Amino acid sequence: MNREREITVGVHCGVHGRVAAELARLVRTKKAGLEIITPERSADCGSILEILALGISRGSRIRVRANGPDAGSLLEQACSLLIGTGAGA
Amino acid sequence: MPEKCSRQQIVLGESRTLYGIGVSPGIVMATARVLRRQTSSAAWRKVSRDQQKGEVQRFMAAVARAEQELTELRGHIAGDLGDALSIIDSHLLILKDRMFLDRTVEIIRSQSINAEWALATALGRIKKKFDAMDDAYIRQRFQDVKYVADRLFGALSGRAEDLLAGDGDHGVVIGHDFSPEDILAMQDCNVQGFVTEEGGITSHTAIVARSLGIPAIVGLKDATCICGTGDGVILDGFSGRLHINPTADQVQQYQEYDRQHRCYTRELVAYTRLSSETLDGYRVRLSGNIEMVSEADSVRQYGGEGIGLFRSEFDFFAKQELPDEKSLTAAYGHLLELFAPATVTIRTLDVGGDKFSARLPGNAFHLDLERNPALGLRSIRYSLRERSLFTMQLRALLRASVRGRLRILFPMISSLAELRQAKKILAGVRHELAKEHIPYDPHVEIGIMVEVPSAVMLADILAGEVDFFSIGTNDLIQYSLAIDRGNQYVAHMYEPLHPAVLRMIRQTVEAAHAQGIEIAMCGEMAGDVACAPVLLGLGLDELSMRASAIPHVRRLLRMSRYRQLVKLADDVLACSEAVEVRNYLTRYLPSHYEVDFIRS
Numbered sequence: 001m002n003r004e005r006e007i008t009v010g011v012h013c014g015v016h017g018r019v020a021a022e023l024a025r026l027v028r029t030k031k032a033g034l035e036i037i038t039p040e041r042s043a044d045c046g047s048i049l050e051i052l053a054l055g056i057s058r059g060s061r062i063r064v065r066a067n068g069p070d071a072g073s074l075l076e077q078a079c080s081l082l083i084g085t086g087a088g089a
Numbered sequence: 090m091p092e093k094c095s096r097q098q099i100v101l102g103e104s105r106t107l108y109g110i111g112v113s114p115g116i117v118m119a120t121a122r123v124l125r126r127q128t129s130s131a132a133w134r135k136v137s138r139d140q141q142k143g144e145v146q147r148f149m150a151a152v153a154r155a156e157q158e159l160t161e162l163r164g165h166i167a168g169d170l171g172d173a174l175s176i177i178d179s180h181l182l183i184l185k186d187r188m189f190l191d192r193t194v195e196i197i198r199s200q201s202i203n204a205e206w207a208l209a210t211a212l213g214r215i216k217k218k219f220d221a222m223d224d225a226y227i228r229q230r231f232q233d234v235k236y237v238a239d240r241l242f243g244a245l246s247g248r249a250e251d252l253l254a255g256d257g258d259h260g261v262v263i264g265h266d267f268s269p270e271d272i273l274a275m276q277d278c279n280v281q282g283f284v285t286e287e288g289g290i291t292s293h294t295a296i297v298a299r300s301l302g303i304p305a306i307v308g309l310k311d312a313t314c315i316c317g318t319g320d321g322v323i324l325d326g327f328s329g330r331l332h333i334n335p336t337a338d339q340v341q342q343y344q345e346y347d348r349q350h351r352c353y354t355r356e357l358v359a360y361t362r363l364s365s366e367t368l369d370g371y372r373v374r375l376s377g378n379i380e381m382v383s384e385a386d387s388v389r390q391y392g393g394e395g396i397g398l399f400r401s402e403f404d405f406f407a408k409q410e411l412p413d414e415k416s417l418t419a420a421y422g423h424l425l426e427l428f429a430p431a432t433v434t435i436r437t438l439d440v441g442g443d444k445f446s447a448r449l450p451g452n453a454f455h456l457d458l459e460r461n462p463a464l465g466l467r468s469i470r471y472s473l474r475e476r477s478l479f480t481m482q483l484r485a486l487l488r489a490s491v492r493g494r495l496r497i498l499f500p501m502i503s504s505l506a507e508l509r510q511a512k513k514i515l516a517g518v519r520h521e522l523a524k525e526h527i528p529y530d531p532h533v534e535i536g537i538m539v540e541v542p543s544a545v546m547l548a549d550i551l552a553g554e555v556d557f558f559s560i561g562t563n564d565l566i567q568y569s570l571a572i573d574r575g576n577q578y579v580a581h582m583y584e585p586l587h588p589a590v591l592r593m594i595r596q597t598v599e600a601a602h603a604q605g606i607e608i609a610m611c612g613e614m615a616g617d618v619a620c621a622p623v624l625l626g627l628g629l630d631e632l633s634m635r636a637s638a639i640p641h642v643r644r645l646l647r648m649s650r651y652r653q654l655v656k657l658a659d660d661v662l663a664c665s666e667a668v669e670v671r672n673y674l675t676r677y678l679p680s681h682y683e684v685d686f687i688r689s
Contacts, residue, residue, distance in 0.1 A: 015227075016227060016230065017179050017233070017293075018175060020179075021175070021179040021182055024182055044187075047186050047188055048179065048183060049187075049188040050187075050188060052219070052227060052230055053188075053215070053218040053222070055222035055223060055224050055227045057224050057227075
């Protein structure tokens with residue numbers, strides 16, 4: 001199964017340490033691969049360093065692609081992580 | 090490089106002050122100890138074909154050892170140090186990362202060289218990628234890769250990676266750079282504070298120092314050459330100053346300051362248990378802002394008199410599925426019981442803007458389309474559109490209302506029509522519950538957040554339709570000053586003490602009181618000690634803030650007289666510029682409240 005979505009990154013400081021770590025950890029729990037594609041580069045989300053090296057900041061438009069039996073749920077969870085669920089007054 | 094500079098130019102015992110970045114508050118007066126890590130230079134060594142397998146094995150053994158060290162350290166950390174745990178977890182991920190591990194093995198094999206050289210080469214490639222990034226914050230994350238690499242170099246060289254081995258008392262340790270793991274280890278060696286030459290305020294090392302409460306200064310260039318082991322130092326983690334061989338005057342000054350700070354901290358504990366009133370008996374309510382029911386305990390510990398803002402979004406975001414009426418009723422009921430008979434103000438779903446969830450119906454779609462989300466389908470507008478979700482939350486709120494004293498807060502109301510529409514839906518829900526014979530408290534108070542300038546202008550009209558107001562300053566400032574605080578180019582213009590903001594607050598307070606309803610404030614401004622006296626003087630009935638700020642604000646209140654607060658507010662409202670307001674407060678606050686606000 002191959003799934004893809006285009007989203008706007010909403011997490012507050014961009015894709016920094018914690019979100020990158022959560023993404024890399026999420027990929028390990030799924031039977032699927034995950035790729036983030038920016039206009040310039042792409043990264044395999046199995047590697048926290050590749051994700052960090054993309055240097056994605058808040059508000060960036062990115063494509064997220066999942067591949068494998070768990071692609072559907074992986075893509076959904078990864079997107080909600082990247083879109084972000086912060087809160088403020 | 091530490092070796093290059095010499096201490097000869099420095100007169101022994103000479104007193105001098107170095108300026109770095111204070112990243113973890115506190116004062117330490119102690120003896121310095123300069124630590125120099127043996128940086129193993131990665132010598133190049135050819136490895137023959139038959140030795141290759143052994144070299145890869147040697148590298149993998151080093152990885153295994155580093156992993157074991159990190160895992161052991163992780164096991165020793167108390168569960169409440171969440172930041173430290175997640176930093177170590179990310180270091181474990183980096184250690185096993187393909188770009189790091191697989192690449193090094195590949196270089197050992199393809200270039201027939203030793204593990205150290207291969208690791209240094211892999212590290213160099215990663216650094217190049219990070220250096221090319223625009224975002225300084227993410228660029229700084231390379232530091233974490235380096236900490237992991239240093240640990241591996243140590244493991245490869247076979248030496249024990251114990252910086253602090255040796256005798257007991259360490260005082261202030263000074264080094265080129267410390268990893269978060271080094272700081273965690275320092276905890277067990279009586280280290281009272283530390284100074285590094287590298288690093289910034291957002292570095293992971295700084296985060297760990299703050300969560301352990303170890304005073305620290307980072308970014309102090311050449312500290313390891315200027316300062317020597319055995320020098321007496323004063324480390325000021327507030328201002329980032331390191332005084333080497335301090336003068337008698339400096340010592341005395343700091344002893345006095347340290348005494349004051351300790352007194353203030355001790356004094357604060359007492360304020361968690363006292364009532365919120367001025368010297369002349371004027372009372373207000375100081376309550377807490379929370380996102381999760383589990384935070385309720387800390388509000389009670391700090392002496393909060395109820396919950397002034399429960400942000401209900403978390404229950405909708407936390408799990409895979411949306412919550413149902415039953416689970417929400419239970420959660421709200423539990424919270425109400427915890428605080429009864431004090432009030433608990435629960436804000437209905439406030440999504441959109443900077444608070445998204447792809448799981449909420451329609452939200453992912455709208456997020457993709459919105460170009461200006463702060464002005465888009467968010468908050469009450471979203472609830473009025475996704476009617477069934479809103480109705481479900483209102484049902485849960487009313488059903489829980491029998492278990493304590495509930496106040497329902499509608500966010501982001503910008504017109505009377507919107508408020509009436511929300512109230513009509515609520516009336517429908519009440520009717521439904523009555524028909525189903527489900528009990529609810531008919532006296533639940535209904536209020537609105539005043540956070541859009543149009544609500545301020547209509548405050549006199551809106552006040553006639555609700556039981557209370559709550560001013561949300563974060564959004565009110567964003568909307569009225571037209572400033573996105575997330576935009577680095579304009580963020581400095583975000584100013585809670587802007588005269589326009591202060592006038593809006595006054596206008597809203599007057600409108601509420603003219604109708605005889607209560608008015609609260611639940612934005613960040615309410616918990617800011619520099620703003621709180623002004624807000625109290627403006628006549629707000631309740632200030633709701635993060636739990637730890639409550640004793641600070643209560644102390645100010647209890648040291649004041651009501652008339653004096655009103656005069657302060659009048660004087661400040663007469664200013665025409667924010668900088669004038671700030672200057673006024675910089676003079677006024679220390680002389681009235683015996684505390685140096687810039688430092689504490």
